[in-house]
Amino acid sequence: MQDAVSQRFHRFRYELPAADWRLLTAKEEYNNVRITKVRSILTAPDGIALIVVKVETDQPGLYGLGCATFTQRATVVAKAIDDYLAPLVEGRDPRNIEDLWHMMYINSYWRNSGVLNNAISGVDMALWDIKGKIANMPVYDLLGGKCREAAMVYRHADGRDPQEVLDNVLKYQDQGYLAVRCQMGGYGGRVKDITAATAVPSKDAPQATHRMKTLDRQGSAFPGAYYDADAYARSIPPLFEYVRSKIGFDLFLLHDIHERLAPIDAIRMAKALEPYRLFFLEDPLAPDQIEWFRRLRDQSATPIAMGELHNNPLEWRPLIAEQLIDFIRAHISQLGGLTPARKLAALCEAFGVRTAWHGPGDVSPIGHAANLHLDLACHNFGIQEVINFSEALYEVFPGTPELRNGYVWANDKPGWGVDIDEDKAAKYPITVVPIEWTQSRWPDGTLWTP
Numbered sequence: 001m002q003d004a005v006s007q008r009f010h011r012f013r014y015e016l017p018a019a020d021w022r023l024l025t026a027k028e029e030y031n032n033v034r035i036t037k038v039r040s041i042l043t044a045p046d047g048i049a050l051i052v053v054k055v056e057t058d059q060p061g062l063y064g065l066g067c068a069t070f071t072q073r074a075t076v077v078a079k080a081i082d083d084y085l086a087p088l089v090e091g092r093d094p095r096n097i098e099d100l101w102h103m104m105y106i107n108s109y110w111r112n113s114g115v116l117n118n119a120i121s122g123v124d125m126a127l128w129d130i131k132g133k134i135a136n137m138p139v140y141d142l143l144g145g146k147c148r149e150a151a152m153v154y155r156h157a158d159g160r161d162p163q164e165v166l167d168n169v170l171k172y173q174d175q176g177y178l179a180v181r182c183q184m185g186g187y188g189g190r191v192k193d194i195t196a197a198t199a200v201p202s203k204d205a206p207q208a209t210h211r212m213k214t215l216d217r218q219g220s221a222f223p224g225a226y227y228d229a230d231a232y233a234r235s236i237p238p239l240f241e242y243v244r245s246k247i248g249f250d251l252f253l254l255h256d257i258h259e260r261l262a263p264i265d266a267i268r269m270a271k272a273l274e275p276y277r278l279f280f281l282e283d284p285l286a287p288d289q290i291e292w293f294r295r296l297r298d299q300s301a302t303p304i305a306m307g308e309l310h311n312n313p314l315e316w317r318p319l320i321a322e323q324l325i326d327f328i329r330a331h332i333s334q335l336g337g338l339t340p341a342r343k344l345a346a347l348c349e350a351f352g353v354r355t356a357w358h359g360p361g362d363v364s365p366i367g368h369a370a371n372l373h374l375d376l377a378c379h380n381f382g383i384q385e386v387i388n389f390s391e392a393l394y395e396v397f398p399g400t401p402e403l404r405n406g407y408v409w410a411n412d413k414p415g416w417g418v419d420i421d422e423d424k425a426a427k428y429p430i431t432v433v434p435i436e437w438t439q440s441r442w443p444d445g446t447l448w449t450p
C-alpha cells in the first residue's frame, strides 16, 4: 500500500496540475513526512569554498537545500552539521521550522558563534525549501508574496587609481546597472609592492608598507597584509570627487570602509563624503564599537550600512532601535538562516532601517536565492549586493538567480527554485590554506580589523 502511495505521490507530483497535487499532499504523506538525512556539501566552483546543506525526506524526490557558507572556516561548519545537527534533526517533522530552529540554537548550550549559526542556517534554509516545495510555491510567497518584481542590485568596481575605478563604473553603467560600489585598491587601499629588502619596518623606515608575499617569514617577525590607513583615508574623498565630476549624480555610488580605520577617521571620512551623496557607506566601525556609531550619527548625514559581521542580536539591536544605521547588511547564514533574518527584517522595518543583505562571492547560490526571496517579500528592501554568477555556478547550481537590467530576478519555482548537481559540485573541491588578507597590519605592524 505505502509503496503504491509513494510511487503515486512521486509520479503524480510531476503529472498532476499543482492544485491536485496540493490536494494529494494535504493527505497522509504530508502529515507523515519525516527528515531522513542531513548532510553538508562542500564545493568551490569559483575557487571560494561554499557550504551547502541537503536535507532529505522520506517522500521520494522531496528534499531541501540551505546555505551554511562561512568560507573562512568551511570544514569546521561541515563538521558541526554532520556530527551534531544531523543526528539531532533526522527523524523529525521538517514542517516545524521554528521549533527545529530553536532546538538547534540552544542545543549547544553556548550560542551565537559564526560556525554554529552557519550550520543551523544550512538546515533552516533547507527546511524552508521543503516547505515551499510541499506548498508548491516559492519561499517569497510563504513570506507574504512579492512587493516588487525584482531586486535592484549593486556591483563592485575597483581600480588602482580614480581613472581605473571610473572605467569600471562606466562599464557597469553601460550594462544597465543603477548602483556601483567604488573601492580603490581593495579594502584599506592599495598595498604597495615593495621588495623584501626595504619592506621590514625598521627604525629608519617605520612608514614602509609591504605585502606579505614579499616577505620571507624569516625576514620579519610581523608578516602581514600591510596597508596605510592614513593614505587610504585621504584617497577616498578625491576618488568620489573625480567619479562624480565625470558621471554626475544619476548613478548610486557606495563605499565599504570594511572597518579599516580608527573610529575618528571613519567619522572624518563619512563627513568628507557627504557632498557625493553615497547610497551608503559600509562598515565604518567594528561591530563592538557601538558607542562610536552614536558619535558618527551625530556628526554625519552619510547613510550608514552595517551588519555582515553580526552573529549576535546584541550587535544589531541597539544600532536599529537607536536608528544609528540606515541599512542592515547581515550575512544571512551568519545569523542562523531565514528564520532569524525575516525577524530581523521586520525589526528593521519598525525603525525605518532598510535591508541590504550581504551577497559577495562567499555566499552560495542558495544563499543568494534566500537574499532575493526576502528582498521580494519585504517592504523595507533597500538594495542587494550580488556577484557575477559564473557559468560554473550555474552548472553546479541550476536555477541560480538571474541578473538583468540592474536587477536580480527569481525563477518563481517552488522553494528556493535552486538545485544542486552533486557530481558537478564534486568537480570543484575546496582548498584550505591560511588566510592572508585578514592578517591586515598598519605600517608599524599593528594588526587591525580586516
Ligand code: GCO
Binding pocket: 071, 256, 258, 308, 359, 360, 361, 362, 385
Ligand atoms: C562585502 C564584504 C565582503 C567580505 C567577504 C569576507 O561587502 O561584500 O565586505 O567582501 O569581505 O565576504 O569573506
Ligand code: MG
Binding pocket: 256, 258, 282, 283, 308
Ligand atoms: Mg562589506
